Amino acid sequence: MTITKDDGFSALKRFIEQTLKIQCSNYKEDYIKRRLLSRMRSTGTTNYEEYLKYLHNNAPELENLRNALTINVTEFFRDADVYDMVKKEILPALFKGRKTIRIWCAGCSTGEEPYSMAMILADIMAADKTVSGQIFATDIDEVVLKKAKEGIYTEKSMAKLTDTQIHRHFTKLPDGTFQAKPQLQALIRFRPHDLMSGQPISRYLDMISCRNVTIYFTEKQKDELARTFHNALVPGGYYVMGKTEYLGREVEGLFVPVNSIMKVYKRKE
Template sequence: MTTTKDDGFSLLKRFIEQTLRIQCSNYKEDYIKRRLLSRMRSTSTTTYEEYLKYLHEHPPELENLRNALTINVTEFFRDADVYDLIRKEVLPALFRGRKTIRIWCAGCSTGEEPYSLAMILSDLMAADKTLSGQIFATDIDEVVLKKAKDGIYPEKSMGKLTDTQIHRHFTKLPDGNYQVKPHLQELIRFRPHDLMSGQPVSRFLDMISCRNVTIYFTEKQKDELARTFHSALVPGGIYVMGKTEYLGREVEGLFSPINSIQKIYTKKD
């Protein structure tokens, strides 16, 4: 039977924070423990102390642990109906009030989400040369952030993209992978950022997309993040959440729903 001790848990958390640069306090404790137990089973260790010793003796396990903790599950145009609304209603409405818009994609993982937004933005800019935009894409994990910045994806990642989108926005490499073309990369600034810092990546933002990130946060952390987003948005700015996420009671008054099913909100002043 697996046994765990809080002493070992504290030591292991400290090691993770120092070695992997992942702030365990940003996640619910139960979530951290579940992820650790999955790796402990895989490595046949039964206590946190044993697993910590295993990490010291088997450095390749560090990457397995990183992947288990960060769960970078993402894809291009994940939840297509959300992106349809962004394409047909949200961004055109923002552009009616101004010629340039600024978007923050928070918790961008390996980059599929900001590149999806960049494809929509690029198409709108191609149709009207007077329009322009900038996307700030951030993540606390600098390993996945580098992958996002490189913009190279396997063929299986192209499944939700049309042939037109692939031809327009990607270059097929000799090894069969696909690389994002420069015109998309130029729209995005990738930066490391800790969502729990209390500081937004920028101010006067027109839209913030933070999808499927806060499901791992405590209620207090979710509320603090909602306040940070509210302060960073311009009046009438847009906040897009993941479909399974929600605004806590203490902060729901900060935003009005544009589409409550797709979890798209506008900032209340």
């Protein structure tokens, strides 16, 4: 399928922004078009105008489109070596300077990342009763955010967790799925949030984890987000990116590399 003209692309983008509340300008145009072409192939439509009509007449396709655009791909302890660094280096370093820390998991999707972070935090708190922490988990997609808040996962999605982690932090439900225990859920506050709003979810944060999210953003949007994160972090606060992501030249001076391979940085004054 080849589309050589607009064919209603602008109108379709406006519909997406108004109906799904997804700002297309926050993403690379090629990315938006690739995602749309994927859905058009699945629905048998041949141009943007035809697909827009299809959306008007087939409500369930709206959710398919939302999922295609937001690409909620995640798993527990994705890139285990990064979480190992969080457990052994980052959180212990933060707790040396304070008894309570605040973490923001930005673009949390269905919740695997914040729950992974919460498991590490819970284990540290169990070993040292004098420390505590709070995790803010946000996503622009309120559908996946609702799933994250419920904290229910299939046995297949728990594959990377050890039996000890599952037993300690999850309850097996009658249907064979697993739900995060209340004490784990209590560590996380799930909230809707648009990363491109320019406003952080909170201030004076000790750590921000935003992994495998900005790969879909324009260079300008990446830089703006990095500035937002810099302003939200406390002096010496940590910023953890995805391994394939990078800081743009205009903002790399805002952070000091801690581990270039793991893409861990510290806020620079």
